[in-house]
């Protein structure tokens with residue numbers, strides 16, 4: 001790809017961000033506006049349809065409209081193929097960040113058509129529109145570690161007092177793990193379809209599409225609900241006194257946490273150094289990994305005792321221990337690094353919740 005300077009044609013750069021009311025989409029919209037971009041945010045608040053009123057992202061969109069003059073909102077459904085084509089034809093964006101999704105592993109089984117239409121079908125709508133109207137513009141797709149299905153659970157594990165870990169000294173899971181022949185959940189399968197389609201547009205049409213397989217993406221702006229947004233939801237329960245349910249694995253299941261700001265800065269790095277159809281595992285890595293029990297301990301140390309109950313049955317296909325190997329990301333984007341460690345992430349989410357209660 002030509003360097004960034006060659007693509008800045010002495011004008012304000014324009015990005016389309018789908019899911020701009022969501023955790024990642026809103027963070028990307030803020031960062032781009034701060035960096036002088038014009039942002040067209042696309043979000044129809046479908047999150048409220050998926051998860052009920054607590055899941056609404058309307059207030060975030062309102063805040064973007066009121067505080068960022070360079071932000072323009074389109075209350076549009078990305079499943080609407082013609083509207084997506086019309087938008088891309090009219091705007092011809094320099095950069096596309098696609099974060100809109102049905103994001104819940106557990107929810108998908110009860111809404112398989114909506115899940116597939118949003119996660120897979122609408123991603124195809126965006127890819128074809130990008131190919132036809134702005135094929136050279138970098139395109140970031142937020143995939144998920146659920147494309148690996150439950151294969152991470154086949155790794156040898158050891159049980160420690162407060163968490164599971166890999167038994168053989170493995171630091172984290174890299175992009176060579178197979179996505180085939182395992183249990184994915186309906187969500188994992190629809191994201192696999194989108195993930196592979198994004199790779200294909202990168203390879204077949206030589207488009208600069210990056211596929212980022214997220215671990216736990218988090219931050220204070222998550223409209224957290226039980227079925228999506230683990231860390232923000234558990235903090236919300238601890239601060240508000242709401243009971244929390246742990247599902248299986250003795251509460252020792254491990255996730256690596258990355259702050260939405262670090263995701264957004266990475267996407268800007270991809271804009272500057274795009275590659276065609278490249279896949280990356282994206283998370284907080286070992287340093288930002290934490291189990292449910294360890295989260296409860298950390299919150300207690302901050303003065304918040306979580307009321308919780310334990311249910312033996314784990315969520316179907318849930319990972320026991322998932323930590324992203326970040327070596328490929330770091331090698332391709334040496335200027336990028338994590339700026340949020342776990343205490344900082346937790347402190348921010350706690351602060352946001354305290355302000356709300």
Ligand SMILES: NC(=O)c1ccc[n+]([C@@H]2O[C@H](COP(=O)([O-])OP(=O)(O)OC[C@H]3O[C@@H](n4cnc5c(N)ncnc54)[C@H](O)[C@@H]3O)[C@@H](O)[C@H]2O)c1
Pocket residue numbers: 018019020021022023024025042043044045046047048057076077078079098099100101102103118122142143144145213214215216217218222223229230
């Ligand atoms: N948050 C995580 O832990 C995590 C982990 C791995 C991958 N991901 C992926 O990252 C992406 C962003 O996640 P998030 O946590 O910001 O999700 P989010 O639910 O906070 O945001 C998604 C936004 O997309 C919007 N949306 C949904 N369907 C739409 C449609 N048909 N048309 C227009 N807008 C629509 C929703 O209203 C919502 O505001 C998703 O693709 C998700 O699968 C997230």
